[in-house]
Amino acid sequence: MAAARGQREQHTSDGPERTAEIAASLASGLRPGDVVLLRGDLGTGKTAFVRGAAHALGVTGPVTSPTFTIGQRYRGRVPISHLDLYRLAGDSGLTAEDPALLDDYLTPDAIAFVEWPDAAMPLIEAPAAVVTLEHGGGDVRAITIERRS
Ligand SMILES: Nc1ncnc2c1ncn2[C@@H]1O[C@H](COP(=O)(O)OP(=O)(O)O)[C@@H](O)[C@H]1O
Ligand SMILES: [Mg+2]
Numbered sequence: 133m134a135a136a137r138g139q140r141e142q143h144t145s146d147g148p149e150r151t152a153e154i155a156a157s158l159a160s161g162l163r164p165g166d167v168v169l170l171r172g173d174l175g176t177g178k179t180a181f182v183r184g185a186a187h188a189l190g191v192t193g194p195v196t197s198p199t200f201t202i203g204q205r206y207r208g209r210v211p212i213s214h215l216d217l218y219r220l221a222g223d224s225g226l227t228a229e230d231p232a233l234l235d236d237y238l239t240p241d242a243i244a245f246v247e248w249p250d251a252a253m254p255l256i257e258a259p260a261a262v263v264t265l266e267h268g269g270g271d272v273r274a275i276t277i278e279r280r281s
Contacts, residue, residue, distance in 0.1 A: 143275040144268065151177045152184025154275055158261060159185040164210050165240045166281070167256055169249040172265030177273050179216075181263060182245040186212050189243065197247070203237045213237035213244040220251035231255055 145151040162168070168185070170178040183195040190208035198204045203215035215237055234255055238244050249256060260281045266274040 139279050141277045141279075143277070145177070145271075145273045145275055147271045148177065148180045151180050151273060151275065152187070154277075155181045155184030156188035158263070158277055159188040159243075161279075162189075162243045162260060164243060166260035167238060167244045167246060167258075169256070169259045169262045170245060170247045170265070171249070171262065173267065176265035176267055177275075178247045178263075178265060181265065181275070182214050182247070185245060186214065202233055205237065205242070211239070211242040213239070213242045214247075215244065215249075215252075216247040217251040218248040221248050 143154045145154060158168070162185075170181060172178055179195070179197050186195045186206055186208060189210065189212055191206040191212055193206065195206065195214065198214060198216050202217060202220070203213055206212040206214065215234075234252060238256070246252065246256070249259075258280065260279070262278045262280065264276045264278075266276075268274050
C-alpha cells in the first residue's frame with residue numbers, strides 16, 4: 133500500500149471478515165521492527181484485527197488474546213508478536229513495573245501488535261501505525277488507521 137507518512141485512513145467494517153481484510157491491507161505494508169498499536173473498547177475487534185493481520189503475514193494457527201502472559205509470538209513469514217496490556221492499564225504502567233517485559237516481544241525481527249498500549253506508551257517511541265476501532269451498532273465498526281511511517 134503506497135501510503136504517505138502520517139496518512140489517516142477511515143474504514144467502515146460490517147463484520148469480522150471485512151475487519152480481517154482491512155487488517156491484511158495494513159499488514160502488507162509492514163516490515164520487521166514495526167509496531168502497530170490498537171485502541172478501542174472491549175469487543176470492537178482489536179483481536180480480530182490482529183488475527184487478520186497475522187494470517188495475512190503467514191500465521192496458520194489460531195490467534196487469540198494472550199491470557200496468562202502479556203503477549204505471545206507467532207511464526208509467520210516473519211515473527212509476529214501480539215501483546216495485550218489490558219491488565220496493566222490503570223496501573224502505573226510498565227515503566228514502573230518492569231520495562232523489560234516488552235523486550236521479548238518488541239524485537240527488531242518481529243512485527244508487533246499491541247492491544248491496550250497505554251501502559252507501555254512511554255516505552256514505544258515510534259509506532260508504525262495506530263489503529264482505532266469504534267462500535268457503530270450491531271456488527272458495524274469504524275476503523276481508523278493512522279500510519280506514522
Ligand atoms: N465488524 C467487526 N469487526 C470485528 N469483530 C466483529 C465485527 N462485528 C462483530 N464482531 C465480533 O466482535 C467481537 C470482537 O472481539 P475481539 O476481536 O476479541 O475484540 P477486542 O479485542 O477489541 O476486545 C468478536 O466476537 C467478533 O466476532
Ligand atoms: Mg482483544
